[in-house]
Amino acid sequence: MQWKHMCKPHAFTVHYVQRMKKHRWRCKAVTFWCSDEVLCCHWLQALNDLLEQQTWRPKHLLVYINPYGGKKKGKQIYENKVAPLFSLASISTEVIVTEYANHARDNLYEVNLEKYDGIVCVGGDGMFSEVLHGLIGRVQKDADVDQNNPKVPLSRCNMRIGIIPAGSTDCVCFATVGINDPVTSALHIILGDCQPLDVSSVHHKNMFLKYSVSLLGYGFYGDVLKGSEKNRWLGPARYDFSGFKTFLSHRYYEGTVCFQPAKWAVGSPRDKVCCTFGCYICRQSSKQLEEQQRVKTNGLESNEKENWTVVKGKFMAINAANMSCACPRSPRGLSPAAHLADGTADLILVRKCSRLDFLRHLIRHTTSNNDQFDFPFVDVHRIKSFQFTPKHFDEEDTESTDLGIIGKKNFAQICTDHPSCGCNQLNSVWNCDGETLEQTALEMRVHCQLIKLFARGIEESQKQEDDTNPSRV
Numbered sequence: 131m132q133w134k135h136m137c138k139p140h141a142f143t144v145h146y147v148q149r150m151k152k153h154r155w156r157c158k159a160v161t162f163w164c165s166d167e168v169l170c171c172h173w174l175q176a177l178n179d180l181l182e183q184q185t186w187r188p189k190h191l192l193v194y195i196n197p198y199g200g201k202k203k204g205k206q207i208y209e210n211k212v213a214p215l216f217s218l219a220s221i222s223t224e225v226i227v228t229e230y231a232n233h234a235r236d237n238l239y240e241v242n243l244e245k246y247d248g249i250v251c252v253g254g255d256g257m258f259s260e261v262l263h264g265l266i267g268r269v270q271k272d273a274d275v276d277q278n279n280p281k282v283p284l285s286r287c288n289m290r291i292g293i294i295p296a297g298s299t300d301c302v303c304f305a306t307v308g309i310n311d312p313v314t315s316a317l318h319i320i321l322g323d324c325q326p327l328d329v330s331s332v333h334h335k336n337m338f339l340k341y342s343v344s345l346l347g348y349g350f351y352g353d354v355l356k357g358s359e360k361n362r363w364l365g366p367a368r369y370d371f372s373g374f375k376t377f378l379s380h381r382y383y384e385g386t387v388c389f390q391p392a393k394w395a396v397g398s399p400r401d402k403v404c405c406t407f408g409c410y411i412c413r414q415s416s417k418q419l420e421e422q423q424r425v426k427t428n429g430l431e432s433n434e435k436e437n438w439t440v441v442k443g444k445f446m447a448i449n450a451a452n453m454s455c456a457c458p459r460s461p462r463g464l465s466p467a468a469h470l471a472d473g474t475a476d477l478i479l480v481r482k483c484s485r486l487d488f489l490r491h492l493i494r495h496t497t498s499n500n501d502q503f504d505f506p507f508v509d510v511h512r513i514k515s516f517q518f519t520p521k522h523f524d525e526e527d528t529e530s531t532d533l534g535i536i537g538k539k540n541f542a543q544i545c546t547d548h549p550s551c552g553c554n555q556l557n558s559v560w561n562c563d564g565e566t567l568e569q570t571a572l573e574m575r576v577h578c579q580l581i582k583l584f585a586r587g588i589e590e591s592q593k594q595e596d597d598t599n600p601s602r603v
């Protein structure tokens with residue numbers, strides 16, 4: 131049908147998603163013309179009815195914008211790239227531009243969540259973490275769950291969170307969408323995508339510290355973060371600078387790691403298969419975990435205490451990765467086969483080794499094919515929880531673990547073990563999703579699929595799909 135032959139044209143425009151390269155999505159439009167007004171209305175009605183049936187699409191969203199995240203362009207990015215798309219999709223929003231750190235977290239404790247179909251945060255990983263803490267905290271409060279009890283099962287959050295990347299680090303967005311692009315993320319929100327995500331709770335004794343969705347790292351990654359904070363004035367280059375300095379200092383830390391292997395899990399950290407859209411391993415593992423928990427609550431099995439593996443030693447790094455932790459710099463991440471929603475984390479123990487060996491291990495994170503775990507000083511385990519007790523701890527920490535493995539008193543020691551650095555630093559700090567923790571003795575537990583994101587995981591074999599049907603989403 132050609133519009134120029136029509137005497138009375140009627141038209142409507144359909145906006146659709148088109149896949150571009152590297153997981154990027156764009157909004158395209160096609161206009162349909164019709165000479166018959168009634169027919170045109172029928173088409174419109176039919177399309178609107180179809181859209182109405184897609185009840186998973188959000189209609190009302192609560193949006194938090196951090197105006198100071200990244201290059202301070204959060205507000206601009208939202209107004210220019212995201213808001214017009216939400217309005218095209220008839221999504222109404224309540225927008226809160228944050229005025230101070232933790233504004234969004236505090237607000238989430240008070241707001242009437244029933245009014246919304248989802249929460250959107252515009253900012254970086256720090257902003258996402260704030261919203262995550264606000265939402266999980268609020269849901270536990272409403273369900274009367276004590277977050278300070280490390281053993282308590284947490285209540286799942288059904289409200290989805292969308293991340294519009296506008297920070298200096300957008301790792302969670304990158305790992306769950308495949309790219310940190312505001313328009314792509316907005317389109318995933320509009321389509322109502324849903325990606326469940328595991329969350330780890332981190333406790334010190336019976337005190338809740340933080341939730342983590344990506345990396346909980348001690349030793350190398352803790353030191354890099356701590357060093358980078360002292361050099362904030364360098365901007366994003368502070369991470370490279372601090373990384374180089376930390377590498378040169380070549381420190382190791384002594385302590386004891388106790389962990390519970392995730393025996394039900396289907397995959398292993400050494401798998402070649404990565405977590406992708408509709409991941410089979412996430413589905414199977416979470417199903418088996420649910421089954422195991424059902425058996426336990428029915429009293430058929432009650433041996434939660436056993437199955438702890440204890441590793442005592444000198445570590446360059448202790449990393450617990452809840453997801454691959456892929457980012458543009460390390461495209462496969464710290465643990466390439468880690469899964470977003472299988473109820474496990476990958477615990478990577480890098481024991482004391484030579485500087486050259488450590489460099490070889492680090493370099494493998496940046497290359498695509500080599501296995502970074504294939505070294506005699508690296509061990510990797512798929513776990514559901516772990517505890518760490520440093521060899522040198524404060525009085526405060528003496529009763530830190532309930533396993534009673536280490537019962538030594540506080541003692542100060544000059545750093546004779548580090549002739550290369552000449553430091554007197556006995557303990558490292560924990561890097562919890564980019565924030566340092568004060569306590570060194572801690573306990574981490576994975577909560578399977580505790581939250582949901584407006585994402586779908588990383589789509590594979592894009593090329594094939596693009597060739598056959600570029601717009602099918």
Ligand SMILES: Nc1ncnc2c1ncn2[C@@H]1O[C@H](COP(=O)(O)OP(=O)(O)OP(=O)(O)O)[C@@H](O)[C@H]1O
Pocket residue numbers: 195196197198199200201227228229230231232233252253254255256257258260296297298299300564
């Ligand atoms: N209005 C505000 N003023 C100051 N800080 C804020 C404000 N709103 C949010 N924040 C805090 O700013 C921190 C960093 O935000 P965000 O993650 O968006 O940016 P970023 O540049 O990626 O930072 P980082 O790399 O440290 O995560 C968050 O911890 C958040 O709590």
